[in-house]
Amino acid sequence: MKLPDFEAWSIFACVVEHKSFTNAAQALGLSKATISKAITRLERQVGAPLFHRTSRRLSLTDSGHKLVEHAKAILSEGQAAEEAARDEASEPVGLVRLAVPMSFGLKHVGPLIADFLCANRGISIDMHLSDAKVDLIGEGFDIGLRIAALPDSSLRARKLRDVQTYIVAAPSYLERMGTPRHPSELGEHECLLYALLTTPELWRFTNAAGEEVAVRPVGRFRANNSDVMLHSVRSGLGIAVVPDFIVEEDLANQTIVPILTDWQPRAVALHLVTPPGTIRPHRVTALIDYLVAQLGR
Incomplete structure (x- = not known):
């Protein structure tokens, strides 16, 4: 041979x-x-x-x-x-390249990385923050975090937790424009669009009975970052579909309220993804184990 x-x-x-x-x-x-x-x-x-x-x-x-x-x-x-x-016989050392969604990285991953680096003095981390889908293999990343319904691919994926998605608006908008009672009514409202959805021009919803509704949202503001959209939601400019980690504080403070609570947008989850292959440097395995433990709670 x-x-x-x-x-x-x-x-x-x-x-x-x-x-x-x-x-x-x-x-x-x-x-x-x-x-x-x-x-x-x-x-x-x-x-x-x-x-x-x-x-x-x-x-x-x-x-x-x-x-x-x-x-x-x-x-x-x-x-x-x-x-x-x-x-195998030494402390983990060297560089780990990590790709993380922008808002989730700022809110939840940044503080974790600081603690990890304090505990692992030999490891360096290059963290790339972007809501756009990153080519892990082509761009040389060791680890990626993705919030999505993942398609089949050559990447190795591990689900860490479900991500709850809310349909939300400010009380001022609902007082002015009324509260929709069914997803089909969203076409009559001003909607704020997240550009990086798989199909940003089409919102899909299901309820507990298994009914499905697809809506074509219309609005004057479209962005590739949910945190930016949140300012417009708070200002009463329209209705948005946003994940829990973006809107949790506003929901607690009632500056933004959930609507159409019997209906759910497309289910998504937080995944840790890595390039194919079973052999990894010790430093990469150390960061994977840490992120799984911290984010999979």
Whole structure:
């Protein structure tokens, strides 16, 4: 049995990451000729060119695009295996890259990370805050937190908890415009739209009897962050659909009130997701265990 050329696959991943043979050679401490020979060897093995080469530019071919994620996985698994062996007898050290939704990260993850870093002096964390969906593998993240109904993917996902979603408005808006009694009436109201929903132009609701209603909301304000929308809800500008961690304080203070409480928007949950593969550095496992313990309560 002929073993795969793991070195060539790893070099291929590094060339893609560093965008040139020269940069990859410098990063790996190898000669440019060694890099070139490894890529040529790999192209011969797969039977197709991996790069378009010009004097000014290096770009992936169709075959290169199809194979690059496999190469990144091979490199990542190899690095993780070596780190796991080193870490077994030592305290966790090194960098962990973490992708977190913006509002949830600010409210709930930031304080936890501060405590984690105080307890783990050898670990550094690069936390990326964004409500947009992040490509964990392509952008090199070790861990991601996602609040959604997750589609099938190659990522490994662990559900931490359900997230309650509320239909809310300010008392001033309801006094002025009236309180809808059925989701179908939302089409007659001013709605505030969260742009990063899977289908922001369509709100779906179900009740305990299993009835389903789909509504096309209309409104003058649309944003890709729920915290920003909350200011407009408080001001009485309209009705919004928001998760519990965004609106819990306002509900407690009654500055915002829930409506249509017999109906539920699409169910979502908080998930911890990681790239495929079972071997992880000790530092990544340490942060995963900590987040699961703290956020899965």
